[in-house]
Amino acid sequence: MSDTHAHADSTKYYLPHNSPWPILGSVALFCLMMGGASYLNEWAGGWALIPGAVLLATMFFCWFGTVIGENQHGLLNNAQVDRSFRMGMIWFIFSEVMFFAAFFGALFYARELAVPWIGGEGVKLINRLVLWKNYDPTWPTNGPAHIGGRADGTFEVIPAFSLPAVNTLILLSSGVTVTLAHHALRASDRTSLKFWLALTFLLGFTFVGLQAHEYGEAYRELGLRLSTGIYGSTFFMLTGFHGLHVTIGAIMLMVIWFRVWRGHFTPKHHFAFEAVAWYWHFVDVVWLGLFIFVYWL
Amino acid sequence: MAYTEHSAAAHDHHDHKPHGFWNRWLTTTNHKDIGTLYLVFSGIMFFIGGSFAMLIRLELFRPGLQFLDPALFNTMTTMHALVMIFGAVMPGFVGLANWMIPMQIGAPDMALPRMNNFSFWILPFAFTLLLSTLLVPGGGPAGGWTMYPPLVLQTGSAVPLMIFAIHLMGASSILGAINVIVTIMNMRAPGMTLLRMPLFVWTWLITAYLLIAAMPVLAGAVTMLLTDHFFGTSFFNAAGGGDPVMFQHIFWFFGHPEVYIMILPAFGIISEIIPTFSGKPLFGYDAMVYATASIAFLSFIVWAHHMFTVGMPLSSELFFMLSTMLISIPTGVKVFNWATTMWRGSVSFEPPMLWALAFLFLFSIGGFSGLMLAIAPADFQYQDTYFVVAHFHYVLVTGAIFAIMGAVYYWLPKWTGHMYNMTLARWHFWLSAIFVNVLFFPQHFLGLAGMPRRVPDYATQFTDWNMVSSIGGFGFGLSQFLFPYLIWKCAHGGVKATSKVWDTPIGLEWQLPSPAPYHSWVEAPSMDTLDHGVPAHGAGLDHHH
Numbered sequence: 001m002s003d004t005h006a007h008a009d010s011t012k013y014y015l016p017h018n019s020p021w022p023i024l025g026s027v028a029l030f031c032l033m034m035g036g037a038s039y040l041n042e043w044a045g046g047w048a049l050i051p052g053a054v055l056l057a058t059m060f061f062c063w064f065g066t067v068i069g070e071n072q073h074g075l076l077n078n079a080q081v082d083r084s085f086r087m088g089m090i091w092f093i094f095s096e097v098m099f100f101a102a103f104f105g106a107l108f109y110a111r112e113l114a115v116p117w118i119g120g121e122g123v124k125l126i127n128r129l130v131l132w133k134n135y136d137p138t139w140p141t142n143g144p145a146h147i148g149g150r151a152d153g154t155f156e157v158i159p160a161f162s163l164p165a166v167n168t169l170i171l172l173s174s175g176v177t178v179t180l181a182h183h184a185l186r187a188s189d190r191t192s193l194k195f196w197l198a199l200t201f202l203l204g205f206t207f208v209g210l211q212a213h214e215y216g217e218a219y220r221e222l223g224l225r226l227s228t229g230i231y232g233s234t235f236f237m238l239t240g241f242h243g244l245h246v247t248i249g250a251i252m253l254m255v256i257w258f259r260v261w262r263g264h265f266t267p268k269h270h271f272a273f274e275a276v277a278w279y280w281h282f283v284d285v286v287w288l289g290l291f292i293f294v295y296w297l
Numbered sequence: 298m299a300y301t302e303h304s305a306a307a308h309d310h311h312d313h314k315p316h317g318f319w320n321r322w323l324t325t326t327n328h329k330d331i332g333t334l335y336l337v338f339s340g341i342m343f344f345i346g347g348s349f350a351m352l353i354r355l356e357l358f359r360p361g362l363q364f365l366d367p368a369l370f371n372t373m374t375t376m377h378a379l380v381m382i383f384g385a386v387m388p389g390f391v392g393l394a395n396w397m398i399p400m401q402i403g404a405p406d407m408a409l410p411r412m413n414n415f416s417f418w419i420l421p422f423a424f425t426l427l428l429s430t431l432l433v434p435g436g437g438p439a440g441g442w443t444m445y446p447p448l449v450l451q452t453g454s455a456v457p458l459m460i461f462a463i464h465l466m467g468a469s470s471i472l473g474a475i476n477v478i479v480t481i482m483n484m485r486a487p488g489m490t491l492l493r494m495p496l497f498v499w500t501w502l503i504t505a506y507l508l509i510a511a512m513p514v515l516a517g518a519v520t521m522l523l524t525d526h527f528f529g530t531s532f533f534n535a536a537g538g539g540d541p542v543m544f545q546h547i548f549w550f551f552g553h554p555e556v557y558i559m560i561l562p563a564f565g566i567i568s569e570i571i572p573t574f575s576g577k578p579l580f581g582y583d584a585m586v587y588a589t590a591s592i593a594f595l596s597f598i599v600w601a602h603h604m605f606t607v608g609m610p611l612s613s614e615l616f617f618m619l620s621t622m623l624i625s626i627p628t629g630v631k632v633f634n635w636a637t638t639m640w641r642g643s644v645s646f647e648p649p650m651l652w653a654l655a656f657l658f659l660f661s662i663g664g665f666s667g668l669m670l671a672i673a674p675a676d677f678q679y680q681d682t683y684f685v686v687a688h689f690h691y692v693l694v695t696g697a698i699f700a701i702m703g704a705v706y707y708w709l710p711k712w713t714g715h716m717y718n719m720t721l722a723r724w725h726f727w728l729s730a731i732f733v734n735v736l737f738f739p740q741h742f743l744g745l746a747g748m749p750r751r752v753p754d755y756a757t758q759f760t761d762w763n764m765v766s767s768i769g770g771f772g773f774g775l776s777q778f779l780f781p782y783l784i785w786k787c788a789h790g791g792v793k794a795t796s797k798v799w800d801t802p803i804g805l806e807w808q809l810p811s812p813a814p815y816h817s818w819v820e821a822p823s824m825d826t827l828d829h830g831v832p833a834h835g836a837g838l839d840h841h842h
Contacts, residue, residue: 013405015816018315018324022415029468030422033461037426040457040527041433063411080483084408087479095471095513102517102547106532109547114540123610143538147531227529230538237524 014081021063028055089275093282107234142229150223160295168291174203175284178277186267197257204250211243245283252276326410328395334417335392342384349377354770357763370753371439378442383466389701390562391473394501400806401495403486403822408479416473423465430455446533450526460519467512474508488824495804500565503593507554515551542607549600557596563700567653571635573802574650575642581634588627595624605676614673621671648722652703655730663691684744690737710798714812715791721783728776735769
């Protein structure tokens with residue numbers, strides 16, 4: 001496609017030439033969003049999401065494949081490129097933190113302000129006197145109209161020190177195993193590396209499986225659903241987006257594991273491994289926030 | 298393989314651009330081509346958003362309903378705002394960042410060139426989604442760009458299209474912001490310490506942090522709208538224990554930093570132009586940097602001044618009133634520093650300087666009306682009137698847009714290699730500067746007299762000033778056609794520009810030939826040999842050697 005000027009100099013600038021993947025990604029996102037909007041507007045069935053999703057997966061596969069290929073040819077192994085990738089990943093994770101912050105913000109606002117105000121706290125006394133006379137504004141709640149829940153409007157929550165506590169142990173252990181994998185990689189112990197890495201994503205998938213089990217129980221037996229008032233909304237949106245991130249993270253760990261089998265990474269150069277490990281720790285920390293503020297307190 | 302590497306010491310610089318539409322524009326990784334794409338896109342959106350504004354002013358020329366039914370009128374105000382904010386102003390600044398940051402810091406390109414292309418090409422698709430809402434059952438979104446529930450959820454089929462369009466715009470902004478941060482933190486030429494960076498680079502660095510912190514929150518807010526509408530959640534439904542006002546808090550937690558996202562790069566541009574045409578370095582460089590950072594910090598703790606009338610506790614009203622007023626201190630530092638830069642300078646009035654001076658006066662008017670709006674008890678009177686409309690158009694049109702115009706007139710010869718038609722440029726400036734005041738100044742009077750915003754019809758006592766405002770609007774709108782014509786002529790010929798272009802420009806970009814080579818700095822420039830015009834102190838704060 002274009003010429004290459006390889007120099008021995010370690011301060012080479014990184015100037016990739018034309019790439020078809022970004023425009024493919026834009027088309028994919030457009031198809032996905034158009035499909036999603038068509039589905040929600042009932043212009044089309046759920047199949048409308050498939051073309052965009054397939055294109056997007058193709059784009060990720062090809063784009064990362066290109067970068068991995070360049071990396072394997074030793075063309076990106078200079079300090080400046082390494083720093084760019086690291087900084088990029090850090091700020092990407094920060095943007096994800098802010099996305100979760102919006103939902104945590106909604107949870108705190110609802111618990112500390114909105115629900116007490118509906119119950120008539122302080123200057124909002126009129127709500128208790130006129131609007132919602134018999135409403136008990138204690139958390140957890142599905143609001144004065146008892147939206148969602150069982151037929152009688154009630155619902156139960158999942159106790160923190162049952163399955164969620166087990167999940168906490170699983171996710172925290174996976175944070176330890178990914179670190180053991182990292183130590184093994186740096187010590188060139190490829191056998192241990194493969195073991196600890198596999199254990200990490202298996203723990204991740206176990207976590208997701210247990211979450212799915214918990215969701216099933218909540219829907220069937222507890223009357224706790226996405227539509228169960230503000231508690232169901234915050235509970236499922238927070239844990240749901242977290243579960244999605246765990247799934248993505250576990251898939252990324254699997255990709256790294258396959259790359260290890262292919263002989264990629266050296267004790268000194270393994271940025272992709274580190275980036276995924278950072279991401280994994282990020283979903284770990286978000287879970288701690290969830291365990292404390294959604295399940296426990 | 299699809300990459301090129303240049304040694305920092307290599308002299309084998311080659312300047313051939315890729316041929317063909319696919320290679321040159323669709324798959325490009327070049328910061329200048331991507332900058333051009335952003336700027337052209339911004340220009341197209343400026344005219345589309347402008348045409349919506351013309352329809353608004355047409356309807357408001359006389360009382361009564363003449364041209365638009367009320368629903369379409371409300372759609373026009375909503376779409377005008379969304380298109381101008383996310384389509385014209387933000388991509389305009391990103392285009393300038395793409396063109397200028399690598400040139401100003403001595404880098405060959407942006408740090409992550411493929412992602413740069415992705416950031417841009419998401420945008421045309423996002424706006425296809427957004428503009429397609431005009432054609433769907435129920436019409437486009439008409440509840441205002443702030444998308445307050447429950448009103449916005451009464452929109453028809455436009456809801457998911459609008460929300461997904463905003464998700465895509467957010468993704469584009471976040472990727473772009475990551476690229477700007479990484480480029481500035483990692484790609485500076487040796488010796489370009491943080492406190493020797495040009496102000497445009499500084500203000501964009503801080504803007505990028507604002508983007509990364511604010512845009513995901515907007516994504517969260519509109520996701521909650523989506524699930525409230527389609528999946529039965531109760532975030533903004535009091536019957537389920539939620540609160541519609543909560544949306545306003547989350548939205549404005551994004552929305553207020555967004556305001557500074559649209560003005561901080563403008564501050565940077567003005568800080569580049571005024572020294573060049575005053576023949577003096579910028580007065581109070583360090584203070585300018587710290588003032589920008591202070592404004593960015595404050596922008597996260599003032600959001601509820603957009604919501605004084607929703608029924609917040611008194612303590613919140615007081616906190617947000619006082620924190621908002623604090624912003625006038627660092628902003629005042631900036632305005633006085635610009636004025637002091639001109640003091641005893643040899644000031645000349647080329648077109649970029651005209652836009653910068655207009656910015657200085659007119660943005661300050663917007664700042665003062667903002668200070669009036671910050672006073673909570675007074676805001677109870679001004680809220681939702683044309684006074685608010687006048688205020689934010691002074692800061693966004695004569696602030697952000699005027700700065701973008703000034704930037705284009707400042708750097709256009711560097712981009713094209715030609716000088717533009719100075720007479721035509723002066724006509725463009727003076728027509729714009731006069732008509733924009735005819736357009737927006739009377740809206741202060743209308744608002745203080747009690748005319749509400751977002752209404753297609755009004756009481757007859759407001760007729761005169763509405764007519765004046767509409768005439769100003771049509772004049773301003775028509776004057777803008779000079780701008781693409783002038784740029785087109787400049788791109789296709791004219792007097793050859795020198796590398797310095799102006800008499801006493803400051804900064805690395807003026808060391809490059811005009812037009813600038815396809816890859817900006819194949820060889821890192823040495824800061825020690827350059828007259829960068831910025832005092833070389835503050836080296837202790839440097840993170841990068």
